[in-house]
Amino acid sequence: MDVLESTISAIQHDPELGKCKFRVSNKWVGANHNCTTVTGFYGAKQEIAHRQPFELHADEPPILAGEDQGANPVEHLLNALAACLTTSMVDHAAVRGIHIEELESEIEGDIDLQGFLGLSKEVPKGFTDIRVKIKVKADVDNMERLKKLAEYSPVYNNPFSLSDL
Amino acid sequence: MDVLESTISAIQHDPELGKCKFRVSNKWVGANHNCTTVTGFYGAKQEIAHRQPFELHADEPPILAGEDQGANPVEHLLNALAACLTTSMVDHAAVRGIHIEELESEIEGDIDLQGFLGLSKEVPKGFTDIRVKIKVKADVDNMERLKKLAEYSPVYNNPFSLSDL
Numbered sequence: 001m002d003v004l005e006s007t008i009s010a011i012q013h014d015p016e017l018g019k020c021k022f023r024v025s026n027k028w029v030g031a032n033h034n035c036t037t038v039t040g041f042y043g044a045k046q047e048i049a050h051r052q053p054f055e056l057h058a059d060e061p062p063i064l065a066g067e068d069q070g071a072n073p074v075e076h077l078l079n080a081l082a083a084c085l086t087t088s089m090v091d092h093a094a095v096r097g098i099h100i101e102e103l104e105s106e107i108e109g110d111i112d113l114q115g116f117l118g119l120s121k122e123v124p125k126g127f128t129d130i131r132v133k134i135k136v137k138a139d140v141d142n143m144e145r146l147k148k149l150a151e152y153s154p155v156y157n158n159p160f161s162l163s164d165l
Numbered sequence: 166m167d168v169l170e171s172t173i174s175a176i177q178h179d180p181e182l183g184k185c186k187f188r189v190s191n192k193w194v195g196a197n198h199n200c201t202t203v204t205g206f207y208g209a210k211q212e213i214a215h216r217q218p219f220e221l222h223a224d225e226p227p228i229l230a231g232e233d234q235g236a237n238p239v240e241h242l243l244n245a246l247a248a249c250l251t252t253s254m255v256d257h258a259a260v261r262g263i264h265i266e267e268l269e270s271e272i273e274g275d276i277d278l279q280g281f282l283g284l285s286k287e288v289p290k291g292f293t294d295i296r297v298k299i300k301v302k303a304d305v306d307n308m309e310r311l312k313k314l315a316e317y318s319p320v321y322n323n324p325f326s327l328s329d330l
Contacts, residue, residue, distance in 0.1 A: 003230040008282055015285075018278035022240050026247035028268035034251040036244040038236045043278075044228055051233040056221070056241070058248035063209055065168040065256070068216040071203040073249030075187050076221070077320050079201040080245050082191035083223035084238035086199040088281070091230070103193035113183035113208075116253070116319050117173055120180075126323030154281050155242050158291030 004091060010044075017044045032066035033059040074127070078107045084155035085132065092149040093138075100146070102137035169256060175209075182209045197231035198224040239292070243272045249320035250297065257314040258303075265311070267302035 011018040021042040028034045036056040040049040058073050060066025071079065082105050093100050109130040115123035136146055150156065176183040186207040193199045201221040205214040223238050225231025236244065247270050258265050273296050280290040301311055315321065 003227070007228070007230065007278075008284070011278055011282065012284055015277075015279055018282070018284070020276045020278060021273055022237070022243060022276065023271065023273045024236075024240060024243040024247050026244070026251055026270045026272070028251050028255060028265070032252055032255065034248055034255075034268075036247050038240050038244070041226075041240070048226060048228060050226060050236075054236045054240075056236065056244045056248075058244075058252065060252070061206070061213060061215060062168070063172070063213060065172065071189075071215075071219045071221065072187070073245055073252055074319050075189060075203050075206070075219075076241065076245035076248055077323065078187060078189040079191070079203070079221045079223075080238055080241035082189050082201050083199055083221075083241055086191055086193050087197055087223065087225070087238055090193060090197065090199075092283070100193070103199075105191045106188065107191070108186055108188045111185045111187065111319060112180075113172075113176055113185060114180055115322075116317055117176065117183070118257075118317060119173070119177055119183070124322065125317060126319045126321075152281055152283060152290060154239050154276060154291045156291075157280075157289065158242065 004095060008095065019043070031059075032064070032072075033057065033069050074109070074111060077127075078109055078130070081130070081132075081153075081155045082107050084153040085134065085150045088151075088153040088156075089134075089136070089146055089149045092152055093142075093146060096145075096149075098138065098142045098146065100136060100138045102135075104135045106133045106135075107131070169260060173260065184208070196224075197229070197237075198222065198234050239274070239276060242292075243274055243295070246295070246297075246318075246320050247272050249318040250299065250315045253316075253318040253321075254299075254301070254311055254314045257317055258307075258311060261310075261314075263303065263307050263311065265301060265303045267300075269300045271298045271300075272296070 057070030059069040109127040115125040222235030224234040274292040279285040280288040
């Protein structure tokens with residue numbers, strides 16, 4: 001909390017401190033298995049190393065031609081969204097003095113593989129719908145406010161605008 | 166490869182087999198640390214369990230009020246994108262008989278924390294730019310075709326369309 005408040009105050013005084021660059025490296029292992037490494041980022045006008053590198057494995061289940069050595073890429077995407085909604089609610093609740101006792105969420109998304117496989121041009125490649133259920137243990141009077149706080153989530157607000165692919 | 170080709174052929178004959186529902190559950194651990202569990206999904210007209218549940222931890226680095234017990238949510242998002250670009254290139258190359266020897270990628274995305282923190286309404290909350298570098302060891306004649314194959318990626322093609330938040 002103290003760190004969060006001093007970060008906010010620092011960025012208010014010097015907006016340049018809020019500009020971040022996040023990075024990952026990915027390496028194909030074989031078949032549908034690949035591994036991402038996350039080692040550091042740029043923020044607060046400096047390069048910052050994580051305390052330890054994080055490795056994230058992606059694979060597909062056997063029915064999708066993999067060996068199930070990790071969640072698949074679209075499950076990783078739902079994870080990113082779930083994690084971000086949680087962090088956004090918790091952080092924004094904290095700075096507003098709203099007490100949260102417990103917070104859980106479930107996310108389910110629909111994908112029709114005809115899109116990814118190129119079998120139909122009418123079928124989207126990505127998720128066609130994503131449903132989010134958030135279960136929160138907190139003062140009942142704060143429920144509507146808490147729900148709105150999830151909307152600060154960077155991942156939720158991320159219509160990919162990619163350059164350089 | 167055999168599995169991939171029989172999956173494609175099965176979905177061509179019965180498109181219903183391609184309809185999938187992917188799911189994650191997330192639980193707040195404390196401060197900025199939360200944990201996602203991925204246990205199974207719906208596909209090929211049935212519920213399918215992963216060989217083992219996958220746990221994915223998200224946290225923030227100390228400078229962003231966390232204890233660095235996992236990649237942060239936006240790093241998880243870049244991981245999902247990287248993993249998906251790799252899988253999409255590898256799978257689509259395989260069914261086209263294009264040999265890939267090695268495949269690596271680096272992704273970097275810009276975020277200005279003024280958006281997430283609600284300090285400025287003009288600053289987007291999500292990434293403002295994402296740069297992708299793909300390094301592939303394969304026949305030089307296939308490079309342009311391989312680059313196009315990345316565009317089948319479901320995560321890359323995912324302007325979130327969420328319902329029920």
